[in-house]
Amino acid sequence: NAELLFQGPVLRDFNFDFLMIARSEKEGKEIRKIIRWFKSGMAPKFNNSTFLQTPDVFTLEYKNGVGDGDILKTVNRFSPGGLALRTIAVDYAPSGYWSAYQDSQPVALKVTLNFAELRPIYQSDQELTPATSVGY
Numbered sequence: 001n002a003e004l005l006f007q008g009p010v011l012r013d014f015n016f017d018f019l020m021i022a023r024s025e026k027e028g029k030e031i032r033k034i035i036r037w038f039k040s041g042m043a044p045k046f047n048n049s050t051f052l053q054t055p056d057v058f059t060l061e062y063k064n065g066v067g068d069g070d071i072l073k074t075v076n077r078f079s080p081g082g083l084a085l086r087t088i089a090v091d092y093a094p095s096g097y098w099s100a101y102q103d104s105q106p107v108a109l110k111v112t113l114n115f116a117e118l119r120p121i122y123q124s125d126q127e128l129t130p131a132t133s134v135g136y
Helices: 025-042 123-128
Strands: 013-021 083-091 109-118
Touching: 025 083, 025 109
Parallel strands: none
Antiparallel strands: 013 109, 083 109
16 A cells, blocks of 8 residues: 555755835836746756756745854645746735836736745754754
């Protein structure tokens, strides 16, 4: 029965939703830069040959500070092999109606990111995480 249930290692997906509200023209510009950075990072690279290069690989961590030891232990960790940004969706009217400033910057927008692991998590990976954390 165990052999029938085990279908093989699984690559996990992670979805993140961010509500962004620009309170000034400067914040609106930063929001546009963030969206463009993610879109650029998920696109394959063309190098003037018949082959494409892979998109950027993202490393994600839940942290409560800027130091190496500031990784949260109460939530999951992400694959040490990195993650690929599979989709980005931008809802320019998250409240159900369009509203924008004079420069056409939406007052609020919701960015949804979907990341997928590039390699599965193995038992040996779990054993390398601190015993006080929930692991991968």
